[in-house]
Amino acid sequence: MGLFDNLAGAMLAKMGGDQASMAKAALDMFNQLGGLNGVLDKLNAQGLPEQVASWVGPGDNLTISAEQITALVGQAKIVAMAQKFAISPDELSRNIAENLPKLVDKLTPNGMVPKDGGNLLGALMSMMK
Secondary structure (H helix, E strand, O other): OOOOOOHHHHHHHHHOOOHHHHHHHHHHHHHHOOHHHHHHHHHHHOOOHHHHHHHHOOOOOOOOOHHHHHHHHOHHHHHHHHHHOOOOHHHHHHHHHHHHHHHHHHHOOOOOOOOOOOOHHHHHHHHHO
8 A cells, every 4th residue: 555655655765764653653544534435535525536536446546735635634633643753744745645546546456445445554565565
């Protein structure tokens, strides 16, 4: 999976953090939003159904902005997580925006959202390799 150019991978490379703690932080953030289904529901509610459909379905993934990520997660949560890893909130939001489409794409290889939300940990670990 990948929240950092593999959401975890790109951020780890930039800040040299512990892979296990970064994967845990990504899992925690994803879970706070209700897992894959919660994230997709919130993005759809934010007016981003075209982006969501492009990530789940075949073809190119549409982009999402760092500002849209901050709106999705919440400024306070972004700031807290960024402080935890000694990076700026803007950098964290940019990394998530860059890699969330890849993560969702990886979790939905058949163009469908798994009922169980997919194997987020497995996807993160494969993206960090």
